[in-house]
Amino acid sequence: MTDIFARLSEMGLALPKAAAPAANYVPYVLDRGTLYISGQLPIGPDGALIRGRLGDDMDVEAGAAAARACALNILAQVGAALSGEWACVARCVKLGGFVASTPDFTKQPLVVNGASDLIATVLGEAGKHARAAVGVPALPLGAAVEVEAVFAVRA
Amino acid sequence: MTDIFARLSEMGLALPKAAAPAANYVPYVLDRGTLYISGQLPIGPDGALIRGRLGDDMDVEAGAAAARACALNILAQVGAALSGEWACVARCVKLGGFVASTPDFTKQPLVVNGASDLIATVLGEAGKHARAAVGVPALPLGAAVEVEAVFAVRA
Amino acid sequence: MTDIFARLSEMGLALPKAAAPAANYVPYVLDRGTLYISGQLPIGPDGALIRGRLGDDMDVEAGAAAARACALNILAQVGAALSGEWACVARCVKLGGFVASTPDFTKQPLVVNGASDLIATVLGEAGKHARAAVGVPALPLGAAVEVEAVFAVRA
Numbered sequence: 001m002t003d004i005f006a007r008l009s010e011m012g013l014a015l016p017k018a019a020a021p022a023a024n025y026v027p028y029v030l031d032r033g034t035l036y037i038s039g040q041l042p043i044g045p046d047g048a049l050i051r052g053r054l055g056d057d058m059d060v061e062a063g064a065a066a067a068r069a070c071a072l073n074i075l076a077q078v079g080a081a082l083s084g085e086w087a088c089v090a091r092c093v094k095l096g097g098f099v100a101s102t103p104d105f106t107k108q109p110l111v112v113n114g115a116s117d118l119i120a121t122v123l124g125e126a127g128k129h130a131r132a133a134v135g136v137p138a139l140p141l142g143a144a145v146e147v148e149a150v151f152a153v154r155a
Numbered sequence: 156m157t158d159i160f161a162r163l164s165e166m167g168l169a170l171p172k173a174a175a176p177a178a179n180y181v182p183y184v185l186d187r188g189t190l191y192i193s194g195q196l197p198i199g200p201d202g203a204l205i206r207g208r209l210g211d212d213m214d215v216e217a218g219a220a221a222a223r224a225c226a227l228n229i230l231a232q233v234g235a236a237l238s239g240e241w242a243c244v245a246r247c248v249k250l251g252g253f254v255a256s257t258p259d260f261t262k263q264p265l266v267v268n269g270a271s272d273l274i275a276t277v278l279g280e281a282g283k284h285a286r287a288a289v290g291v292p293a294l295p296l297g298a299a300v301e302v303e304a305v306f307a308v309r310a
Numbered sequence: 311m312t313d314i315f316a317r318l319s320e321m322g323l324a325l326p327k328a329a330a331p332a333a334n335y336v337p338y339v340l341d342r343g344t345l346y347i348s349g350q351l352p353i354g355p356d357g358a359l360i361r362g363r364l365g366d367d368m369d370v371e372a373g374a375a376a377a378r379a380c381a382l383n384i385l386a387q388v389g390a391a392l393s394g395e396w397a398c399v400a401r402c403v404k405l406g407g408f409v410a411s412t413p414d415f416t417k418q419p420l421v422v423n424g425a426s427d428l429i430a431t432v433l434g435e436a437g438k439h440a441r442a443a444v445g446v447p448a449l450p451l452g453a454a455v456e457v458e459a460v461f462a463v464r465a
Contacts, residue, residue, distance in 0.1 A: 024430035025441035039442030120179035131180040132194030135293035138445035275334035286335040287349030287458040290448035
C-alpha cells in the first residue's frame with residue numbers, strides 16, 4: 001500500500017493538498033482504529049470546484065470524474081490523518097456518495113463508481129468497500145457530488 | 156436468533172439470495188465486529204425492483220413494502236457475511252433509510268418503518284436500532300427506497 | 311465536560327427532555343464504546359417542530375437555528391444514553407446533516423454549522439467532529455433539518 005503514489009502517477013493523478021478545517025468540524029476523526037473522513041467535495045487539481053447537476057447540465061461521465069475528484073480528496077485526508085504512513089491503512093470500509101440529481105436521474109451508481117474505482121485501483125483489495133449511493137437536490141456550493149468515507153487503520 | 160427462518164416463514168417471507176458484488180464496491184464489510192451493509196434496493200422475491208416516488212405515484216403502504224424488501228436484502232447480506240451463523244448477530248446497530256420523495260412528502264418515518272419493523276420482528280430485542288430517515292429526489296434505477304445498515308457481530 | 315449545563319446556560323439554552331422511542335427503532339444504540347444517535351429533528355424548547363425549506367420559505371439564519379435545535383436534542387439523547395455521566399463522553403466523532411433544500415440552495419454548510427458550533431461550544435475540543443452536509447427535498451413532518459451523530463464514549 002506504500003506505492004499509492006506510483007499507482008496514482010500511472011493514472012496521471014497526484015494527491016491534492018488536504019483541505020484544512022473550515023469551522024467547528026474537522027476533515028477527519030480517528031477513533032480507536034476507525035477513521036471517519038468528512039464529506040469531500042470535487043475540488044480539482046486546479047482548486048476549482050466541479051459544479052453541476054446530473055440529469056440537467058452534467059452527464060454521467062462528467063459526474064464520475066467529479067466523484068473521482070472527491071475520492072482523491074478523501075485519500076489526501078487519509079494521508080494527512082496518518083502523517084503519510086500509508087502502511088497503516090487496513091481497509092476502506094465504507095463510502096457514502098451523494099449525487100446532485102434531478103428527480104429523473106437514476107444512474108447514481110455509475111457516477112459514484114468514479115470514487116469506488118479510484119479507491120479500489122489505488123488500494124487494491126484493501127480498497128473494496130461497502131457503499132450507499134443516493135441522489136440529492138443540492139450540495140454545498142453547487143458541487144456535483146459529495147463523498148464521505150470510513151477507513152479501518154492499524155496502529 | 157437462529158429461528159429467523161421460522162419467523163420469516165410465519166410472516167410468509169423467505170430470505171432472498173444475497174446479491175453479488177457489482178463493481179469495485181462490495182455488499183458488506185466486516186471490520187473488527189462491526190458489519191457494514193451496502194445500501195440495499197427493494198428487489199422483490201420475483202427479482203423485480205420496486206420503483207416509484209412517494210408523494211407522486213406511490214402511497215405510504217407501498218413505500219413501506221418497498222422498505223421491507225430492502226430489509227430482507229439486508230438480512231440476506233448479513234447471512235452471507237456470517238455464512239449463516241445467525242447466532243453471531245449481536246445487534247442491528249443502525250439503519251439509514253433514503254426514501255424517493257417529492258418535496259411535499261413528509262412521512263418518510265412511516266415508510267422506513269417497513270424496514271425497522273421487519274428487522275425488529277425477525278431479530279427481537281437485538282433488532283432495535285438507531286435510525287435516520289430522509290427524503291431524496293431520486294435513487295438508483297428508480298428505486299422507491301434504499302436502506303443501508305450497520306450490525307454488531309460476535310466472533 | 312461535566313460543566314455542559316453551565317455552558318448551555320451561558321448560551322441561554324437548556325437541555326430538552328430526550329424524546330422516547332417511537333417505534334421499532336430507538337433514539338440511540340451504544341455498541342462497544344461507540345454511541346449512535348438516531349436522526350434528530352429540530353424540536354424547540356416549546357415542543358414545536360421547526361418546519362421549512364431552505365431556498366424557499368426559510369433563510370440561512372433560521373436554518374442554522376433549526377440545526378442548533380437538532381444538536382440540543384442530540385445532546386439530550388447522549389445524556390440519556392449515559393445516564394447523565396457526561397465525563398464518559400470521549401468525543402463527538404461525526405455529524406450527518408440533512409437540510410431540506412430547493413435545488414438552488416447550496417449553503418448547507420452554513421446551516422449545519424448551527425449544530426457543529428453548538429456541539430463544539432458545549433464540548434470543547436471533544437466536540438470537534440467529522441461531518442457531511444447535504445440537501446434533501448423533504449424531511450419527516452416537514453422538518454427543516456435532521457442531524458444524526460456518532461460519539462465515542464468511555465466505560
